[in-house]
Amino acid sequence: MDDVTDAGIYARESAYLDRYVQVGAASGRVLRVAFPETPEPNAEDEHPVLDRIFEYLEGLEEVTFDDVQVALTVPTDQRAVLEQLRTIPYGEQVDVKSLAGLTPELDPDDQDDLVLVRTALDENPAPILLPDHRVRDGPSAAPPAVEQKLRSIEGL
Known part of the structure; x- marks a missing residue:
């Protein structure tokens, strides 16, 4: 954009x-x-x-933010997780383990990597643009009430 x-x-x-x-x-x-x-x-x-x-x-139509540039001033391993969030389509959701599996160099069976994913979600600087609300069992950087409303918009 x-x-x-x-x-x-x-x-x-x-x-x-x-x-x-x-x-x-x-x-x-x-x-x-x-x-x-x-x-x-x-x-x-x-x-x-x-x-x-x-x-x-x-919520009247699907809106994406793929073209909005987000300055990610987070550690490289967290950046990789947050960039993968953008690959989760509108109206779909994954779990933390699946997101770890989608992220290059992370092992979905490694507990440290799952902690890394949860930390990246929790410290997400741009919820909505980087849709952490699409990760059903992970934290969101948005307040819980906001996260629930975002999930509701997408039917999650």
Whole structure:
């Protein structure tokens, strides 16, 4: 998505989520997606990624975020897990073990690798864009009520 160029913090209230959706962006990439009850005081409410997220939240049609660039400032092994999240199609789900199996160089039968997957999900900087809610038995970086509503949108 080429129009993610404005650096700053952007937030808009979602009646569906009963909280704000807040996006931090810089250098054409999304740095963070959060769901605060109160947005940052200097947050603006217009940004193309916010528009797309709100289309997704309407649930009227399938919305993907494959073209949105996310700046992953996490350890390399966690990055690999988070990048695999994007391969899980809208409306489908996997478990932690399957996600480990999809991730290069991870062994789904190795407990340390399963801990790594759970840690990556828990520390996901951009829920929705990196859809950790599609991992049925893993943590989500989104608050539990938000995670449930995201799963509901996709019929999970």
